Amino acid sequence: MRMKDYINKVSKKDKKKFFEDGYYIIPSLFSSSDAKSLRHKINKIFNFPEKDITSDEISYRTYALADGVTKESAFWPIIFNEKLVSSVRSLLGDDIRYVQHSDLHINLGGGRYHRDSSCREFGSSPDWDESNEPYKIVRVAIYLSDYEDSGSSLELLPCSHRKESRLNRFEYTLWNMMRVKFRKFGFNEYLPHWFLSRKKNTIKTKPGDCIIIDQRLMHAGGGLSRKNYPKYAIFLAFGVDNSHTRNHKNFYQDKPTYEKNIPVALKAMLKEKNLLLE
Numbered sequence: 001m002r003m004k005d006y007i008n009k010v011s012k013k014d015k016k017k018f019f020e021d022g023y024y025i026i027p028s029l030f031s032s033s034d035a036k037s038l039r040h041k042i043n044k045i046f047n048f049p050e051k052d053i054t055s056d057e058i059s060y061r062t063y064a065l066a067d068g069v070t071k072e073s074a075f076w077p078i079i080f081n082e083k084l085v086s087s088v089r090s091l092l093g094d095d096i097r098y099v100q101h102s103d104l105h106i107n108l109g110g111g112r113y114h115r116d117s118s119c120r121e122f123g124s125s126p127d128w129d130e131s132n133e134p135y136k137i138v139r140v141a142i143y144l145s146d147y148e149d150s151g152s153s154l155e156l157l158p159c160s161h162r163k164e165s166r167l168n169r170f171e172y173t174l175w176n177m178m179r180v181k182f183r184k185f186g187f188n189e190y191l192p193h194w195f196l197s198r199k200k201n202t203i204k205t206k207p208g209d210c211i212i213i214d215q216r217l218m219h220a221g222g223g224l225s226r227k228n229y230p231k232y233a234i235f236l237a238f239g240v241d242n243s244h245t246r247n248h249k250n251f252y253q254d255k256p257t258y259e260k261n262i263p264v265a266l267k268a269m270l271k272e273k274n275l276l277l278e
């Protein structure tokens, strides 16, 4: 696909901002009716009725399927969504590949500040060693719920893939320790996502919104767990065809909850679309 054929070409300015801040938003990647149908597909995976359900109906519990997009063929079309793929190509370059690092979530409550890269500590090798190859791996978060009734949101620390001070590190370590304690006693929802030593952006989602982040960006799942409707989200990943991306894939594939091999049918589809990491 040539640049000018991109369905969603990211502007030069937005691309620069993506590399600086570490994230890019595609509002309404999916329409609200498509988001609804995806919510129902997720319900089916967890044996819930294929209709909208309240938090009460699932007892405010969390459901998560690691590597869900790879495992469940109902979600494969998302990997090939033209608007999504062209946006990621426009951000990272033509040679992107699907990376086996995905999740399906219902009601994942407000979370700890963390990175999704294989090296979680700022500056640690190999993820921050770009002397030979650039680190170009993104986590794609697709939110299917409305902030208003579910609290669905993502907390982002812009630029934290490029800069981190000792104070920043001290601060998120402290907040994370507090979150562990609050969770232990069932008070997670009462601990707000504050951040004092650097800028924090809260992205409040509408069903179908997509947030693309550099895997090294510090973030936390937002939202309070006690809302009328659960928060639904789908996560997947893409990276350019290089050793960073292979390392990232191996890191996740080694986890016990991950498929050791991509299903044969998906492999063939990825190959055809030049998205297979070999």
Ligand SMILES: O=C(O)CCC(=O)C(=O)O
Binding pocket: 103, 105, 108, 109, 111, 116, 153, 154, 219, 220, 221, 222, 233, 235
């Ligand atoms: O629940 C969310 O919105 C974020 C989840 C998250 O941070 C993650 O899966 O890495």
